[in-house]
Amino acid sequence: SAVISQKPSRDICQRGTSLTIQCQVDSQVTMMFWYRQQPGQSLTLIATANQGSEATYESGFVIDKFPISRPNLTFSTLTVSNMSPEDSSIYLCSAIELRKYTQYFGPGTRLTVL
Amino acid sequence: GQQVMQIPQYQHVQEGEDFTTYCNSSTTLSNIQWYKQRPGGHPVFLIQLVKSGEVKKQKRLTFQFGEAKKNSSLHITATQTTDVGTYFCAGWTGTASKLTFGTGTRLQVTL
Numbered sequence: 001s002a003v004i005s006q007k008p009s010r011d012i013c014q015r016g017t018s019l020t021i022q023c024q025v026d027s028q029v030t031m032m033f034w035y036r037q038q039p040g041q042s043l044t045l046i047a048t049a050n051q052g053s054e055a056t057y058e059s060g061f062v063i064d065k066f067p068i069s070r071p072n073l074t075f076s077t078l079t080v081s082n083m084s085p086e087d088s089s090i091y092l093c094s095a096i097e098l099r100k101y102t103q104y105f106g107p108g109t110r111l112t113v114l
Numbered sequence: 115g116q117q118v119m120q121i122p123q124y125q126h127v128q129e130g131e132d133f134t135t136y137c138n139s140s141t142t143l144s145n146i147q148w149y150k151q152r153p154g155g156h157p158v159f160l161i162q163l164v165k166s167g168e169v170k171k172q173k174r175l176t177f178q179f180g181e182a183k184k185n186s187s188l189h190i191t192a193t194q195t196t197d198v199g200t201y202f203c204a205g206w207t208g209t210a211s212k213l214t215f216g217t218g219t220r221l222q223v224t225l
Contacts, residue, residue: 031211033212033213040220041218042202042215043157043202045212045213045215048212059115092157101147101162101206102147102162103204105156105158106156107155
């Protein structure tokens with residue numbers, strides 16, 4: 001199974017700043033995704049990270065707020081821009097292995113915005 | 115849009131009791147996946163069901179996919195404290211090309 005790493009694992013940030021989260025997969029994957037999870041809640045899909053092109057965002061999420069890059073098959077970044085306390089959450093990277101439909105998750109980045 | 119609901123939202127059992135969580139989708143699914151998330155952890159893949167009426171077992175866990183491919187269940191026999199966590203179903207529809215996660219069922223097991 002694919003092993004996904006994320007960094008940072010956690011951060012505390014000031015309002016108005018931006019944070020970039022990195023996601024690295026140890027094997028080739030077809031699709032990569034970014035999710036947000038509030039404490040005690042289910043996972044909400046932010047966007048699908050597309051290799052070499054603009055990400056596909058879900059309703060309620062926009063590129064200006066959550067710019068995403070995916071320069072190659074195994075790496076992606078999510079930036080949380082102009083942060084406010086409402087952005088405090090866990091952000092999870094996820095990927096589907098090549099030729100499979102099984103989706104794996106990274107350990108998450110716990111973000112606190114003051 | 116597609117919705118995936120799970121019941122119950124929370125269940126507290128004594129160790130040794132059985133547990134079942136039910137998952138219902140508003141649309142027909144290509145496949146369904148189940149995940150377990152321990153407190154403070156990330157979702158960990160448990161199993162994938164693809165065929166209508168499919169039943170799979172993993173030790174004390176039994177997973178079932180409905181005939182209409184719109185519902186699923188996870189049954190745990192003789193729960194243990196290590197089963198504590200939140201169980202999510204997630205449905206994949208080919209047209210949407212993404213997983214839609216259920217609302218989750220949090221399981222608490224006490225001695």
